[in-house]
Amino acid sequence: MEMEDGALGFVCIEGSSLYLWSRKVSSEAAAEWVKCRVIKLEGLIHVADQDGDEALVVGSAEGVGVIFVTTGSGLFTLELKSGRVRKVDEPEVYFSILPYMSFYTPGTVLVLIAQLLTAPFILHWFS
Known part of the structure; x- marks a missing residue:
């Protein structure tokens, strides 16, 4: 996932905490993973159930800071900026x-209009 500063990042859950890591490059061009943030999930999401099912990160929404977490209780979104959790x-x-x-494909409207204006029946109609 992409971090707020544009760096490469990843998220993992260990125990009842969600860890955000970011890839940092030093002036010597050496790269390392740096722990940026820890979010305590207890109280936000039911992390483990009686069967031993633990919380797992199963996805993220790029550019909006949303993490998808699944538990024995359901699928949840966690907004990283606000801390808001929704089942x-x-x-x-x-x-x-x-x-x-998004389902918008840039440029398709203009291409469609250009194709319509150059279609034989349109050219005949305007002449």
């Missing part, structure tokens, strides 16, 4: 979440 689905088996952010 978005019931308990299921989730391996990976790939949210659709």
